[in-house]
Amino acid sequence: MSETDLQAVLWDMDGTLLESEQMWEIAVRELSLHLGGPMSDETREKTIGATSPHALAVVFDSLGLDKTPEALRDARNWMYARVGELFAEGLEWRPGAREALQLVRDRGLRSALVTNTERELGDVALDTMGRKYFDVSVCGDEIPAGKPDPAPYLRAAELLGVDPARCLAVEDSPTGAASAEAAGCTVLVVPSFVEVPRGPRRILRDSLVGLSGNDLHSLHALVTV
Ligand SMILES: [Mg+2]
Structure with missing residues (x-):
């Protein structure tokens, strides 16, 4: 395993995993x-x-x-x-989100939910999505500063015991992408409501539908080589 291999996927919630x-x-x-x-x-x-x-x-x-x-x-x-x-x-999945979560599990990668939404509603969503998909979760009221500050992603990586540089974050908003990028993660941007600017550590994709395990690793490798 090289020093840049992908070890974890960190998921934004609202607009990325859920139609919330x-x-x-x-x-x-x-x-x-x-x-x-x-x-x-x-x-x-x-x-x-x-x-x-x-x-x-x-x-x-x-x-x-x-x-x-x-x-x-x-x-x-x-x-x-x-x-x-x-x-x-009724909470609904974003297209391809449940399959993408399962893919990460099947590949043996670690997984975290990283959301600006506070724990009160984060727990409702975790119960709906299934806690089996996540090793840890970080909510907006549990860190000193929320996104776009890097703190939520840094905390998630710390809880997982993984270097942020070996994490792929999945985000739908400019605020979330800025947070993950500042933490040193590769960012897979799947826009929902607003356009997200391009950036050196960002890869844009229209949706999570059809995402493969090879995609995950090659997306990450694209910006870490
Ligand atoms: Mg979002």
């Missing part, structure tokens, strides 16, 4: 209405892949609201309750 970015879309737009007015597409785009505190700050700023701790806490709870309702109505 739509649920955040519904909840964050409803939250904006609840707090004072409709959300522009530009504001919405700034919340994609963001941490909850950052998304709330964007919403409050867009409406000119005071970001008091009480108001932010109430808004956070309102948003999480709404997304929780939507998760309960």
